[in-house]
Amino acid sequence: MKLGRLNHIGVATPSIADSIVFYRDVMGATKIHQPFDLPEQGVKVCFVDTPGADGALNGTQIELIEPLPGNASIASFLEKNPSGGQHHVCYEVPDIHVAKAEFEALGKRVLGEPRIGAHGTLIFFVHPRDMGGVLTEIMETPKPGEGH
Numbered sequence: 001m002k003l004g005r006l007n008h009i010g011v012a013t014p015s016i017a018d019s020i021v022f023y024r025d026v027m028g029a030t031k032i033h034q035p036f037d038l039p040e041q042g043v044k045v046c047f048v049d050t051p052g053a054d055g056a057l058n059g060t061q062i063e064l065i066e067p068l069p070g071n072a073s074i075a076s077f078l079e080k081n082p083s084g085g086q087h088h089v090c091y092e093v094p095d096i097h098v099a100k101a102e103f104e105a106l107g108k109r110v111l112g113e114p115r116i117g118a119h120g121t122l123i124f125f126v127h128p129r130d131m132g133g134v135l136t137e138i139m140e141t142p143k144p145g146e147g148h
């Protein structure tokens with residue numbers, strides 16, 4: 001397994017609307033995408049762009065996630081962290097199925113089968129207890145012209 005680009009940091013929040021105000025007014029974010037529902041993952045999502053090395057807005061994103069009704073795991077996370085908090089980190093890989101096989105060969109618990117994530121490419125999660133306490137999302141790098 002080769003460590004890939006840090007695509008995003010997932011931040012759980014009880015209110016995406018309030019978090020948008022925070023990232024705009026406190027952190028000075030200049031590009032905050034329109035929030036959208038992702039019912040397959042049980043979340044409302046909003047991406048906040050951060051600058052890349054050249055200053056352009058092509059760096060790691062903050063992924064704000066708010067639970068949709070019925071999402072027990074994020075609701076449970078917010079019960080323990082009522083004002084929200086860092087929820088997961090997401091690394092890119094060139095081939096999702098190769099990456100899944102590699103984690104499993106190392107005895108890491110992959111949570112379910114690869115599924116389409118918020119960027120339109122396949123993702124899976126690895127259990128935080130097998131990853132030094134960090135819920136880890138693995139995402140296939142979008143091909144040129146693919147994903148968002």
Ligand SMILES: CC[C@@H](C(=O)O)C(=O)SCCNC(=O)CCNC(=O)[C@H](O)C(C)(C)COP(=O)(O)OP(=O)(O)OC[C@H]1O[C@@H](n2cnc3c(N)ncnc32)[C@H](O)[C@@H]1OP(=O)(O)O
Nearest residue numbers: 010041043045073076087111117118119125128133134135
């Ligand atoms: C926006 C779409 C998509 C994308 O494209 O980017 C997303 O990012 S969706 C993000 C939300 N989806 C997920 O998180 C799916 C994967 N997560 C899970 O399957 C579960 O959340 C979980 C990791 C298995 C935990 O669920 P559960 O076992 O029901 O919760 P517990 O409260 O019982 O916790 C068990 C254990 O794990 C620790 N934990 C839980 N969440 C986290 C976390 N976010 N970071 C670190 N550790 C976490 C929790 O403290 C418990 O630890 P122990 O008490 O030591 O056992």
Ligand SMILES: [Co+2]
Nearest residue numbers: 010063090137
């Ligand atoms: Co994510």
